[in-house]
Amino acid sequence: xxxxxxxxxxxxxxxxxxxxxxxxxxxxxxxxxxxxxxxxxxxxxxxxxxxxxxxxxxxxxxxxxxxxxxxxxxxxxxxxxxxxxxxxxxxxxxxxxxxxxxxxxxxxxxxxxxxxxxxxxxxxxxxxxxxxxxxxxxxxxxxxxxxxxxxxxxxxxxxxxxxxxxxxxxxxxxxxxxxxxxxxxxxxxxxxxxxxxxxxxxxxxxxxxxxxxxxxxxxxxxxxxxxxxxxxxxxxxxxxxxxxxxxxxxxxxxxxxxxxxxxxxxxxxxxxxxxxxxxxxxxxxxxx
Numbered sequence: 233x234x235x236x237x238x239x240x241x242x243x244x245x246x247x248x249x250x251x252x253x254x255x256x257x258x259x260x261x262x263x264x265x266x267x268x269x270x271x272x273x274x275x276x277x278x279x280x281x282x283x284x285x286x287x288x289x290x291x292x293x294x295x296x297x298x299x300x301x302x303x304x305x306x307x308x309x310x311x312x313x314x315x316x317x318x319x320x321x322x323x324x325x326x327x328x329x330x331x332x333x334x335x336x337x338x339x340x341x342x343x344x345x346x347x348x349x350x351x352x353x354x355x356x357x358x359x360x361x362x363x364x365x366x367x368x369x370x371x372x373x374x375x376x377x378x379x380x381x382x383x384x385x386x387x388x389x390x391x392x393x394x395x396x397x398x399x400x401x402x403x404x405x406x407x408x409x410x411x412x413x414x415x416x417x418x419x420x421x422x423x424x425x426x427x428x429x430x431x432x433x434x435x436x437x438x439x440x441x442x443x444x445x446x447x448x449x450x451x452x453x454x455x456x457x458x459x460x461x462x463x464x465x466x467x468x469x470x471x472x473x474x475x476x477x478x479x480x481x482x483x484x485x486x487x488x489x490x491x492x493x494x495x496x497x498x499x500x501x502x503x504x505x506x507x508x509x510x511x512x513x514x515x516x517x518x519x520x
Contacts, residue, residue, distance in 0.1 A: 265352070265377045265396050265412070270318075273419040274298040276505075276519070277409040278315065280306055281427025283507040288314075290507075291424075291519040299418070303405045305333060307340045316347045321412070323354040323377070324405040334360075342369045350375060352412060354402060377408075389490075390497045400487050403480060404428075407487040410502060414495050421495070421502045422519060428510045430481055436474065443470045443477060489513045 276298045278284065288295070288311065301319035306312055320341065341351070342365055350373045357363060366372050381401040392398045396415065400407045406426055413421040433446045445468055470477055492513045495502045503517040 265375055265415075268350070268416045270299060270416065270418070272297075272299045274422065275319075275413040275416075275418040275420070276300045276422045276424060277406060277413065277426070278302050278306070278317070279406055279423065279425035279427065279506070280304055281425040281429065281506065281508070283427050283509070284425030286507045287424045287505070287519070291505075294519040295424075298422070301409050301413075303409065305337055307337050307344065312340070313344050316349075318349060319412075320349060320351045321405055321409050322351060322357060323402045323408045338363070338365055341372070342366065345369055345371050347371060349373070352377065352408075390494050393494055394498070400491065401483070403484045403487060407484065407491060410488075410491045411494075414491065414498050414500055414502070417498075417500070419500050421500070422505045422517070423503070423509070423511070423514065424505050424507075424519070426504065426506045426509050426511055428484070429508070430477075430484075431510070434470075434474075434477065443472065443474055444468060445470055485511070485513075 274297075276295060278295070278300055280303065292314075295315055299318040300315050301321055302312060302315065302317040303321050304324055307320065348371050351366065353363065353374060353376045355376060363374065366374050377396065377399050380398050389398070393400075393411065394415065400411050402408050406423065406428075410421060410423070430445070435444045435446065436442070437444060472480075488511055492502060502514050504511055504514040505517055505519045
């Protein structure tokens with residue numbers, strides 16, 4: 233056997249054996265989105281709209297009697313420990329744009345969570361180094377959606393959704409929460425704090441032609457006025473045009489309608505129990 237043949241025969245196995253032991257493949261802390269067994273038939277999705285304050289005042293016990301999901305920056309509020317949600321969803325596009333608040337929220341979750349809770353992440357977040365911090369809390373399970381955002385639905389959309397081969401585009405976190413509730417087979421899904429008042433909160437600066445939004449959530453209780461004056465305006469630039477934002481809003485409401493049809497196909501119900509909401513496709517029903 234010549235030197236060339238010897239190298240070709242023995243060097244690759246030795247190289248890969250050494251590499252395997254010295255540089256073992258890092259095991260991810262996320263898993264493809266599985267079907268979850270649950271004892272309760274009701275999931276309550278807690279949005280962060282201003283109307284949530286009244287919902288908590290009127291129906292706190294109902295929130296404790298269901299599997300709740302909280303979203304976005306709500307872990308940094310006292311309501312997080314008050315409700316003790318079963319799930320926390322982090323799929324909103326805001327996470328990839330605001331890393332400082334993302335890390336602050338991760339720290340809040342790790343510090344406060346003393347009960348079993350499942351976190352669902354978007355694919356865009358699963359490689360973030362901050363996610364590794366969740367390992368510090370044994371109460372936390374981290375899942376990642378396994379589907380691909382579908383571009384446009386077709387006749388086979390609902391079976392694909394039900395196998396998590398595709399999932400709704402994350403224009404807003406609430407659409408994804410509704411999806412996982414249906415996907416996991418909850419008989420009843422209730423939306424609270426789902427104000428979805430983007431149109432009410434938008435304003436175009438009359439001097440700079442910039443599209444603003446007034447940041448209104450239950451935790452800052454902002455005073456939203458329909459037509460604020462220039463001197464009263466305290467908004468955040470959207471970073472897009474009115475045309476672009478209205479198209480995005482169209483897609484958000486389109487997704488809500490699609491998910492309502494998915495629920496009907498699945499034989500489950502989605503109710504809008506928000507004290508105020510501009511979502512018009514789900515049956516209105518109070519928490520009881």
